Amino acid sequence: MRTIAIYPGSFNKMHIGHLNIIEKAERIFGKGNVIVAIGINPDKNYLEREDPKEIEKRLNRPVITYNKFLHELVEDYEKEGYKVVIIRGLRNGTDLDYEVNQFRFISDFKKDINVIYLTCDKEYEHISSSAIRKIEQFAGTDMTKKYTI
Secondary structure, eight states: OOEEEEEEEOOSSOBHHHHHHHHHHHHHHOTTSEEEEEEOOTTSOOTTOOOHHHHHHHHTSOEEEEOSOHHHHHHHHHHTTOEEEEEEEESSHHHHHHHHHHHHHHHHHOTTOOEEEEEOOGGGTTOOHHHHHHHHHHHOGGGTTTTBO
8 A cells, every 4th residue: 555645735825844844754755655735725815826736837746736624635545545644844833733723623534544743944934825925915026035936
């Protein structure tokens, strides 16, 4: 049974912190076995959403989109014969608190879900998609090029 790692998120600005987590996951699961899964989060504004095909091209890695619960996406891959591990990236303790709460909800629907938390390298702890969008709003995209992929 082949193991794949799914790195889910909204990635509404894909940035170097995300890439740091992807690269760490690839060191564990192997390049080509980590799938970036862009989900629809009803709490987020998608008017300026990046094109997933463009993200895939820039990352040079598989990118999918999904519009269902995460546990349903996992079950879809399991039906195809994969063992699935969910990758979650952490910047700090606040992220961990949020992720543990999310895990509790997911495990209510799928008790046997596998989740691995990877911490980003120190130089990426301050980077978030929302911070990048805020900088763009006030200073333009030239100021954020160093953070985005």
